[in-house]
Amino acid sequence: MEALHNLGIDPKLLLAQGINFSLLLFILYKFLYKPTLKMLDERSKKIEKSLENVEEIEKRLEDIQEMEKESARKIKEKATVLLGEAREKIEETKISMIKDADIKAKKIIENAGVEARKEKSEMLLDVRKEIAGIVAKSVTSFMDEDYKNVNLKLIEDTLNEAKKVRV
Amino acid sequence: MHISISAESIFHIGSIPFTNSMLAAWLVFGLLFLLSFLATRKMENIPKGLQNISEYIIEALFNLTEGITKDRKLTKKIFPLVATFFIFILFNNWMGLLPGFGSVGFHETNAEGHQVLVPLLRAGTADLNTTIAIAIVTVIAVQVMGIAAIGVKKYAGKFINFSSPVNFFVGIIETISEVSRIISYSFRLFGNVFAGEVLLAVMSTLVPYFIPLPFYIMEIFVGAVQALVFTMLSIVFMSMATVVHSESH
Numbered sequence: 333m334e335a336l337h338n339l340g341i342d343p344k345l346l347l348a349q350g351i352n353f354s355l356l357l358f359i360l361y362k363f364l365y366k367p368t369l370k371m372l373d374e375r376s377k378k379i380e381k382s383l384e385n386v387e388e389i390e391k392r393l394e395d396i397q398e399m400e401k402e403s404a405r406k407i408k409e410k411a412t413v414l415l416g417e418a419r420e421k422i423e424e425t426k427i428s429m430i431k432d433a434d435i436k437a438k439k440i441i442e443n444a445g446v447e448a449r450k451e452k453s454e455m456l457l458d459v460r461k462e463i464a465g466i467v468a469k470s471v472t473s474f475m476d477e478d479y480k481n482v483n484l485k486l487i488e489d490t491l492n493e494a495k496k497v498r499v
Numbered sequence: 500m501h502i503s504i505s506a507e508s509i510f511h512i513g514s515i516p517f518t519n520s521m522l523a524a525w526l527v528f529g530l531l532f533l534l535s536f537l538a539t540r541k542m543e544n545i546p547k548g549l550q551n552i553s554e555y556i557i558e559a560l561f562n563l564t565e566g567i568t569k570d571r572k573l574t575k576k577i578f579p580l581v582a583t584f585f586i587f588i589l590f591n592n593w594m595g596l597l598p599g600f601g602s603v604g605f606h607e608t609n610a611e612g613h614q615v616l617v618p619l620l621r622a623g624t625a626d627l628n629t630t631i632a633i634a635i636v637t638v639i640a641v642q643v644m645g646i647a648a649i650g651v652k653k654y655a656g657k658f659i660n661f662s663s664p665v666n667f668f669v670g671i672i673e674t675i676s677e678v679s680r681i682i683s684y685s686f687r688l689f690g691n692v693f694a695g696e697v698l699l700a701v702m703s704t705l706v707p708y709f710i711p712l713p714f715y716i717m718e719i720f721v722g723a724v725q726a727l728v729f730t731m732l733s734i735v736f737m738s739m740a741t742v743v744h745s746e747s748h
Contacts, residue, residue, distance in 0.1 A: 340505020341627050344515045349524065349623075349632035356528050356587055361579040364535035368557045369578075371542050378544070 456497075463494050501615040502697055506626040509619065519618055520626035523600070527590045527623060560585060560730075567731065568738040573648075577737050580640055584633060585730040588624055592692055592722030595622020596715060601696060624692045624725075627685060634684035637733045638677060645740030653743060680736070684729060691725045 467490055508516035538553035546554050560582045565574040594600065604618035623629045645654045658674045660666040695718040702711040 339627050341631065342516070345518060345521065345628040346632050348515065348521060349629045350636060352524055352528060353587065353633055353636060356531060357580060357583045359532055360535055360583050360586065363539055364553060365557065365579050365582060367539040367542055368554055372554060372558060375544060
């Protein structure tokens with residue numbers, strides 16, 4: 333016991349230090365280890381979960397991209413079909429319009445021909461009347477003014493003229 | 500210069516002396532309480548500052564323990580104890596290096612009639628009472644772990660075994676080794692820290708400037724190593740106690 337005393341060992345102090353240490357253990361457990369370990373555990377779980385999520389997100393992204401491609405392809409197809417239809421319709425319209433125009437043109441030309449002939453005959457009639465008038469007038473005036481100088485040849489010529497116009 | 504192996508008492512509470520090493524141990528206690536409280540007061544998912552440091556230390560200690568035990572369940576059980584050993588010893592060792600420890604105090608006339616300086620503070624681990632106390636805690640914890648893991652009967656069979664004369668003597672040796680562990684733990688720690696203190700005191704008296712500096716650096720290293728040694732040995736013995744000894748071995 334003397335040796336222990338010389339080394340400064342005192343059972344009372346020993347107990348006090350033991351209690352001190354146990355108290356520290358309790359406090360550190362409560363305030364440091366427990367919350368920190370819990371935090372570390374939670375965090376690693378969270379990271380694990382987010383890594384798993386990343387895989388899923390990537391997969392979904394791929395799916396979405398695939399879908400986008402698919403829909404783009406479909407849209408293109410539809411557009412091509414629509415464009416083809418539109419072109420066909422335009423062609424049809426074009427043809428029918430040309431046909432219509434042709435018919436109309438022919439009609440117009442026909443009408444024009446008839447009209448022209450009618451006018452021509454009317455004109456001829458007028459001209460003949462006029463010429464006949466003129467001839468009559470000249471004949472009467474010749475007869476009135478210079479009966480003697482009646483030139484048969486003139487009459488003949490005039491008649492010839494009238495014949496030419498008739499043609 | 501006066502060197503005392505035992506911690507000097509500053510005052511008495513009833514019949515219990517209050518020593519300078521006790522005061523330092525209580526200071527460590529208070530400091531650790533404050534630090535741990537501050538570190539875990541506002542836990543955030545992205546750690547910052549004190550929380551980051553404490554998380555780093557705890558994770559490192561946890562991995563060290565798990566690396567030795569190779570058993571997560573056992574690690575979770577013994578971790579609080581071994582981590583407290585490490586932190587408490589480390590803080591006590593390093594706190595003893597702070598200026599004021601061993602140098603600030605009051606004069607007293609000792610039994611031989613000499614005027615001696617009684618320091619107000621002395622590193623907690625530079626007192627056999629502290630080191631023996633934690634060594635006893637370790638040895639008790641080892642026994643508790645052993646009993647909890649393999650049962651009272653099997654565990655007691657390690658020490659009291661009448662199956663053969665050889666096993667009987669092995670049992671006795673095992674018992675002695677358990678008890679002697681208290682001494683080896685406590686004296687190794689106390690010896691290292693106390694020797695360091697004496698060394699620094701002597702060097703500082705001989706050449707007060709610059710020369711003690713490398714010794715201070717070495718003592719910082721020794722303080723960390725001793726904390727680690729104590730902790731590692733505790734982990735090793737605790738994990739050993741949980742394994743059943745085979746007959747062939």
